Amino acid sequence: MKVLVVGGGGREHAIVWKLKQSPRVAQIYCAPGNAGIGQMAECVNIQAGDVYGLLNFAREKSIDLTVVGPEIPLTNGIVDIFEKEGLKIFGPSRAAAEIEGSKALAKEIMAKYHIPTARYATFDHAEEARAYVQKHGAPCVVKADGLAAGKGVIVAMDDETALAAVDIIMAQRAFGQAGDRVVIEEFLQGEEVSVLAFIEGDTIIPLVASQDHKRVGDNDTGPNTGGMGAYAPAPLYTPELAERVEREILRPTVQALAAEGRTYRGVLYAGLMVTADGPKVLEFNARFGDPETQPVLSLLETDLVDIMESILEGKLAQQPVAWKDGAAVCVVMAAGGYPGKYGKGQEITGLAEVPPEVQVFHAGTALRGGRIVCDGGRVLGVTGVGRNIPEAIDRAYQGVRSIVFEGAHYRTDIGRKALSKI
Template sequence: MDVLVVGRGGREHSIVKKLKTNTNIVNLYVAPGNGGIANDASCVEIDEMDIDNLCEFAKQNGVDFTIVGPENPLNAGIVNEFHKEGLAIFAPTKEAALLEGSKSFAKDFMKKYEIPTAAYGVFTDVNEAKKMVKQQGAPIVIKADGLAAGKGVIVAMTEEEAYQAIDDMLVDKTFSNAGATVVIEEYLEGKEFSLMAFVHENHVYPMLAARDHKRAFDHDQGPNTGGMGAFAPVPDLSKEDYDFTFERILQKTADGMIEEGRPFTGILYAGLMMTKEGPKVIEFNTRFGDPETQVVLPLLKNDLLQVMQDVLAKKDPQLTWYDEACVGVVLASQGYPNDYEKGHRIPEFNPQQKDFVIHAGAKLNDENLVSDGGRVLLVGSRADTIEKASANVYHQLEKTAINTDSFFYRKDIAVTKTRT
């Protein structure tokens, strides 16, 4: 078979590495890919938002199966176009992808189908939004309604921070149209975790739970990012809470989307908070999470392509997992998630045994890999325990010559004590 992966980041590199183990795949294409992915697949110079040319490439090159990584082409209707051409693709339609594309839609959907989530309000008027903040007090969460590359969420610890976030979104248009509507939510306390599932209509097959770290700096300090590291599975998540999340959140969501006339196919991701009342949804994504994918897929024993084909055929893929843990730590450009420079030489790693490196913001420049994004790469490891996997990752990072003027990483991912 010939397979196409759409996207350019770490999530897509992780998908590619998993697909590479399938000997039945003759040609593995990635559009547009990145400099690191080019070592594992054939990169095609087509932007992930150039849907017409992606469709044409798939037809001209006899692509048998397409997997979509990022959210923007999903909300632009890439699946709808591929379906029109009779092309096999594993991802949600534009109508189903709205579950991620609009936070207000997602919140109203959860309210309708009694899926546990934070209390909320939806606003386009600055004064009305600030009135809710004044009534609720801080801490409080301000979200841009639309897609904002993982950066449109402000956890305001003071009312002043909340007012500033509202002004940034509704007045200064920091997130353009994505912030033309804001969702204001109660602040949920507890530990975050994520649960992804392979879905086709009402058939839902959950993966291992993972936990990522959104804040830029150690001890969960600094601004929110797209994710600075992750680990799986989540040892403090009980079987009861896992089952509740599967049955009362993921399954109910799949069933509800059918009721809404928006049947879901693809990867359904629930970002969750374990509160005193149980798991509650923070957000839905309609694709593989990043960086959770990088620590979940290495633990999957099954062939990824076969799983997706089975799910589309409404056949139980019988997911099986390694009895191990996986930890990943992101190396980011100094300044991320705010302004940062590109073009810095990426350090070379020498991964051992079950260690691995996943490239995200990387491009080739005169045969050298240089930084081309905020999150540059992820160093990961599989081991018997989370502690061993974390130690392996930090061993790799500490023994590698990293220019700290150019890059930084958190030193407390999946460790109980901050490393020095």
């Protein structure tokens, strides 16, 4: 079969890598792809947000299955448009994807259906948001309502930071239209965990749980990023906690979306905070997470094509999903200056010296004059697999030490939180 993967980051490289292992797949295209993806698929110069360009390409090449990586095409309705034309595509509908596209909508649904989450208030005007901060005080979390590439969330531990966050989002328009509205939430204490699940009808099959590292610096310091690394499985996520999350969060959310006319089909990502009062939802995403996908798919045993087709055919309940023993750790190597302004074009060397137990997923790279160069903020996701988390950590950092590019920076503590729990 011929498969089209939409997107060009580390998540999409991991998806392409996993799909290529399927004996059912003869050809993979990726739009727009990157330098690493180009080594295992044919990259197509169509941007992920160009829904009709992608549609025309899928028709022209008689694509059998399209897999959507990023959130923007999903919230723009790519699934509805492809399905209307009779094309198979993996991902939620536009209406279902709004659970990620609007944080305010997600909070309204959670409040209406009693799904545990932080207390919140939503504002369309900056002066009202400022007044709320001045009345209720910090700590709090200020979020741009719309899509902001994982960066539109500011954790404010004091009133000054909270007021500045409102200004950055609503007055300075740092995240564009995503900041037309802000959500201000109660600050939750605890430890985060990322839970992804395959969803089809009433069938929910959770993937192995992972933990993302959002802050740019070691020990969770500095501004939020799109994610500086992740590991799986997360020892924090015990079988007892998993049962509670499915009962109190995943199943009620899927049922709530169906009740709201937003029936969900695809992968649902729940970013959770495990508090003293139990798990609470920080955010929902309507697709595979990034960088969580890199370690999670590294541990998936079952053919990903089989799982995706079972969801599209309404047969997920009959589809076994198996996982490899061991653990995987992904360390993101970022460009100098990220998550602020960063340069492009720096040559990347040492990729051929990476140990065989390590898979390097390209996120922001390009091929120029036969050289692989930096072309984004998060450049590489260096992913080690081992018998356990300590071994996977060691292998990932062995890989990182093999790779060189000007300005490279990365966290040195990815997976450290897991070590105290094993």
